[in-house]
Amino acid sequence: MNVLFLTLVEINSIEERGIYQDLLRKFRNEGHHLTIVTPVERRKKVATNFNEKEGVSILQVKTFNIQKTNIVEKGIGTLAIEYQYLAAIKKYTSDIKFDLVFYSTPPITFAKVIEYVKKRDNAKSYLLLKDIFPQNAVDMNMLKEGGFLHKQFLKKEKKLYVISDTIGCMSPANVSFVLKHNPEVDKDKVEVNPNTIEPIAFSYSxxxxxxxxxxxxxxxxxxxxxxxxxxxxxxxxxxxxxxxxxxxxxxxxxxxxxxxxxxxxxxxxxxxxxxxxxxxxxxxxxxxxxxxxxxxxxxxxxxxxxxxxxxxxxxxxxxxxxxxxxxxxxxxxxxxxxxxxxxxxxxxxxxxxxxxxxxxxxxxxxxxxxxxxxxxxxxxxxxxxxxxxxxxxxxxx
CATH class of the missing domain: 3.40.50.2000 (Glycogen Phosphorylase B;)
Known part of the structure; x- marks a missing residue:
């Protein structure tokens, strides 16, 4: 099966340990052909590129600085990443028909990319909901509730939920929260899919x-x-x-x-x-x-x-x-x-x-x-x- 994974986490190797790397390694080990789309921030001075590595394909997309930067560039970069990813996927994966596209939040701005892959390839889509945005930003007083930006991000959040065939939440409380605040979402497509790892043994005397x-x-x-x-x-x-x-x-x-x-x-x-x-x-x-x-x-x-x-x-x-x-x-x-x-x-x-x-x-x-x-x-x-x-x-x- 051809699988596409979209993330804002910078992934250079799936042999590293982490909730995403462990899951991606599982897909590879089960025999799927995996393509990972991951950002490379402009401060790295690396152009968008597509390479085979460790039995998977990694598409690095040059983006604005979106981590550890000022709020203006972070905001612009988060909005622009959807178009940057879409352009890169069109350019580098035109000969691949994906069966599945899955992705994690943050961000909530992947809707156009997901829609494109679903329409082009008739792919299934699966959201791993790791962050409920923009409400978390409101909770931290980083975004004004009811303000222009908040309303724009709410639209994007709801669009993401609608186009996702399945929404995997981290816990039962997350499932309840999503359904309570998004009554338009079909409850049958929301499930608990928690953070998971491939553990290793640590045995010290x-x-x-x-x-x-x-x-x-x-x-x-x-x-x-x-x-x-x-x-x-x-x-x-x-x-x-x-x-x-x-x-x-x-x-x-x-x-x-x-x-x-x-x-x-x-x-x-x-x-x-x-x-x-x-x-x-x-x-x-x-x-x-x-x-x-x-x-x-x-x-x-x-x-x-x-x-x-x-x-x-x-x-x-x-x-x-x-x-x-x-x-x-x-x-x-x-x-x-x-x-x-x-x-x-x-x-x-x-x-x-x-x-x-x-x-x-x-x-x-x-x-x-x-x-x-x-x-x-x-x-x-x-x-x-x-x-x-x-x-x-x-x-x-």
Missing amino acids: DEQKKEIREKYHIPVDKKVLVYGGNLGRPQGLDFLLETIQETKNHEAFFLIVGDGTEYAKIKNWFDYNRPENAKLLQRLPKEDYDKLLAACDVGLIFLDKNFLIPNFPSRLLSYLEMKMPVIAATDCNTDIGDIIENNSCGYKVIAGNQVEMQTKLKYILNDDLQRLGDNAEKLLNNEYLVDKSYNLIIEKI
Whole structure:
């Protein structure tokens, strides 16, 4: 089967690890001919190109800078990418008849590309809904509700839902949200298709974990609670810093590993407060990050308390992969905390409620981390393996 995947994620190799790379590798390994359309930002000074690599075709499309740039170029680049992708697909894939086109949000601006491929090739379309935009931007006060831009993006969002034959959402709460706010969408074409991975085993002895901690000057006699990933406004990280400051339990040590728009602010807080119970590390290479994660005890998830959309951060899978219990401090609309508690692999907290956070920290520090970790592994194997996502998509063809 000829398969087309559209993404805003820069994919250079499907042998790397990640929710998209793992799924794409599964398609390749099952014998499908896969074409990946991925951006290469103009700052890279690389022209649009089409190459065969690792058993797949990769179409790199030169775009404006859409990551880590000013809001004007990001906005223009996001709108222009639809036309840039369409032109590249017409030029480089005219001799390929696709059976399936699937794609993820963000962005919501792929409608013309999808329509073209569906009409040209009579292809099926599948949306992996990883981000509900523009509502998330409204929640973060980055977009004025009811304003001109908001209305334009709403039209594009609804168009994307209409032209998608199937919409795969990350969790049951996401399915409910989409159907509630888009009553024109046929409920039979919306399903749960969660973030999934192809896990690998991380088996380190106590001595190896001690060596890893010593390498990064992390206490070997504490229970390390780690937050790893993007450090941005959506994560509501002021609550994490408040938690570090308010936690008096000498058994707990907090580790923050990541990068993003809020990194400088967090570093300034660390420089000023110099907390003895916490450490900040900037982004690490994936292999080093995984090793460090494997030497920690509890995973942390934070989301801004103002979110109305039910986000479901993929970092949960990294923690489950490490057989690590989790504390999720989130808004009240996401179901990630409920899933964690219902599967007995951690605790949920409403973001901003420090009393509740301290209670749940006490619970987890006094709990059997081995038991919680075993349950975390079971949850991963039952719900979040890449075979699940692949089979759900293939069933629709």
